Amino acid sequence: MNNLSEVFKDKKLKLTPQRIAVYKYLKSTNEHPSAEVIYKALQPDYPTMSLATVYKALKTLVEVDLVQELNVGEGNFRYDGKVCPHSHIQCLSCGKVDDIEGFCLSDLNDSIKDHTDYEVMTNQVYFYGLCKECKNNIDNLHED
Template identity: 70%
Template sequence: MDNFTQIFKEKKLKLTPQRIAVYKYLMSTKEHPSAETIYNALQEEYPTMSLATVYKALKVLVEVGLIQEINVGEGTFRYDGNIAPHPHVHCINCLRVDDIEGISFSFLNDEVKNHTNYNILTNQVYFYGLCQCCNNAK
């Protein structure tokens, strides 16, 4: 939380209770919630917080690099408190999104750079399939 406060001070951004709540929520889960999911989860504790406020808080947190925004192709973004580069796997049936741990694709940045004229800054890797629960149900 000290790093969080320090980043906001350095960027001269206001540290609001809503931004803190959204950040804490994302840091407390391994799930990859949408803005709507975060909004619903925080409603009881922050009944006056609007969905627009959640979206604004997420935008700021992504911009300062405290969380990452992921797009697995659902037409909506999901958010991840784990900012270390890592791939994700998405169940095409129940829409669950999980981190894939122990595999790094950071070497791809240099590989792509060697085959293009781009200076590669980052990458996001997604896999699609059926989670164990959905696979067992079929």
């Protein structure tokens, strides 16, 4: 929480209860929820908070690098409370998104320098496959 208030103070931004709630929710989950999922999860404790407020809070949290915005190609964004460099994998069947742990792609930025005249600042790598549950369901269908 101290980091959150320090970042907002440094950026001269107001730390609202809604921004705190969205940030805490993202830090408390390994899921990669959409704004709509966050909105529904916070509704019981914040009944007057609108979906637009959630979107605005997310936009601000992304801008100050406290939250990562993911575009896994489904027409809307998902959000991640982990901002250290890591990759994601999405199930092509159920749509679940997970972190890929223990595999760092930060040296990819150095590797790519010989292939472009851009100054590479960051990267975002997505993998796609079948989660364990969906693969098991498919395997079970083939056994019948």
